[in-house]
Amino acid sequence: MTILTGKARIAGITGWPVGHSRSPRLHGYWLERHGIDGAYVPLPIEPANFETAIRGLMAAGFAGVNVTIPHKLAAFALCDTVDDFGRRIGAINTLVFENGRISGRNTDVWGFLSNLRANGVDPAAGPALILGAGGASRAIAAALLELGVRVTIANRTRARADALAAELPGLRVIDWDTRDHALPDNTLLVNTTSLGMAGQPPLQIDLDRAAPGLTVNDIVYVPLETPLLAAARTRGIRRVEGLGMLLHQAVPAFHAWFGVEPVVDDAMRRFVAADLLPA
Ligand code: ATR
Numbered sequence: 001m002t003i004l005t006g007k008a009r010i011a012g013i014t015g016w017p018v019g020h021s022r023s024p025r026l027h028g029y030w031l032e033r034h035g036i037d038g039a040y041v042p043l044p045i046e047p048a049n050f051e052t053a054i055r056g057l058m059a060a061g062f063a064g065v066n067v068t069i070p071h072k073l074a075a076f077a078l079c080d081t082v083d084d085f086g087r088r089i090g091a092i093n094t095l096v097f098e099n100g101r102i103s104g105r106n107t108d109v110w111g112f113l114s115n116l117r118a119n120g121v122d123p124a125a126g127p128a129l130i131l132g133a134g135g136a137s138r139a140i141a142a143a144l145l146e147l148g149v150r151v152t153i154a155n156r157t158r159a160r161a162d163a164l165a166a167e168l169p170g171l172r173v174i175d176w177d178t179r180d181h182a183l184p185d186n187t188l189l190v191n192t193t194s195l196g197m198a199g200q201p202p203l204q205i206d207l208d209r210a211a212p213g214l215t216v217n218d219i220v221y222v223p224l225e226t227p228l229l230a231a232a233r234t235r236g237i238r239r240v241e242g243l244g245m246l247l248h249q250a251v252p253a254f255h256a257w258f259g260v261e262p263v264v265d266d267a268m269r270r271f272v273a274a275d276l277l278p279a
Contacts, residue, residue, distance in 0.1 A: 002032060002039070009038040010061070011257040014053070014075075015068035018044045023066055026250055026272050030262040038063075038258050050074045054095070054102070063257035064096040072135070079104035089142050091135060094253040105256070108136070109143040111249025112219070116188075118248065118264065119240045121215045124149055126187030131179065131203065133160035136219055137192040138168070144188075145170050152186065154179045156193075180206040187211055191218045191228055202227035207235050218242050222276055243273060 013023045019042070027040035043065065045053045050071050057065060067075040072091050076082065079092065082104040086092040092104035116123045124147040130137050133155035144151045145168055152172040155161035165171040174182050183189065183205065195203035197220045205228070207216070216232040221242035225233075232239040247264045255261045262268075 002037075004039060005037050007037060009036070009063045009258055010041065011038070011063045011065060011253075012041040012043045012057075013066040013068060014043045014045045014050070014071055016044055016046055016070060018042045018068065021068065022246065022272055022275060023068075023250065025275055026247060026268070027254060029268055029271050030250075030254055030260075031258070033268075034258075034260050034262065036258050036260060045071070047071065047074070051078060054078055058097040058100065058102065062097055064094065064253070066253060067093055067095060076104060078102055085109050085139075085143070089139050091139065093249065094256070096253075096256045105252065106139065107249045107252045108245070109139050110252055111245045111247075112140050113143060114248035114251070114264075115244035116215070116217065116240055118244065119238075121188070121217075121238070121240060123147060123188070126213075127152070127185060128188040128190060129154065129179070129182055129186040130190045130192060131155070131195075131205075132192035133157070133164050134192060138164055140190055140192060140219075141171055142168055149188075152182055154182065180209055183207075183209045183214075184211045187213050187215065189214060189216045191216075191220065191226075194220070196220045196226035196228050198222050207231050207237060210235065210237055214238070215240060219245055221246060224273055224276055243269065243276070247272060 013021050024042050031038050080101040086104050086106035092106050094105040094107050096103045113123050127150040128144050130153045141151050153161045154174050154176050156176045161173045165173045194200050215238045217240040218226045218228050219242040220226050229239045
């Protein structure tokens, strides 16, 4: 157990509910590993109390907080400044409190790109097919487009994909039912749907059509190896698991609050992954 001093830096995660979050475990691991005088705590905050709670945390000397469902929009509205990427996609996941001001950052996109790079994949290398049209898809599509990648999106509800394309110039949309046909034209496949998550049906896509050099990235991380990633493994297709995005998105936030740039390595991954195994 870490004993705090009176100068400890405190951060945490705000959500409603927040009990499922793995963030206290992963930040706690780094705090202990680096011997930091600090803590990262779960902060269940009802939506109606969000602004009061955030201003209270800032007044109480917190270094900042992560923000998860359902507070992402409310958090955006409270920020005095927002980083470029957060502003472009209208969503942030990290608040840093500095001199009575709230700065909002989007580190999810950083996490997505870093996870690919840490696995030897250049996100800018080739055309990408993204499945899904929720918040994660929107952030990932915007990031890849900014890198100059040709991005195609397929979503069960086509209208949601069309709405994204209206906001993100250059984004191509195809029908969900034609995803198998589009696969050979892409070197990166990203699943942002909930398909393959524990308790959900698996994602159906014909990996036998994969182009040589395809990388499959599933952002689902419960289970660690989704049916999509298992199918890629049996075919010898390069895969990047979703847990890495969660681990990497935490790096810039930890650095901003605690002043140390932590490393995502295998020991850390195993520590967080151990909590994801079925009980
Ligand atoms: P996020 O967590 O990224 O914000 P979300 O808004 O919860 O995502 O959306 C989940 C995604 O999974 C959506 O793209 C959803 O498709 P719809 O827009 O058609 O709802 C997709 N999804 C969920 N269940 C699905 C299913 N059974 N078949 C295909 N897509 C599905």
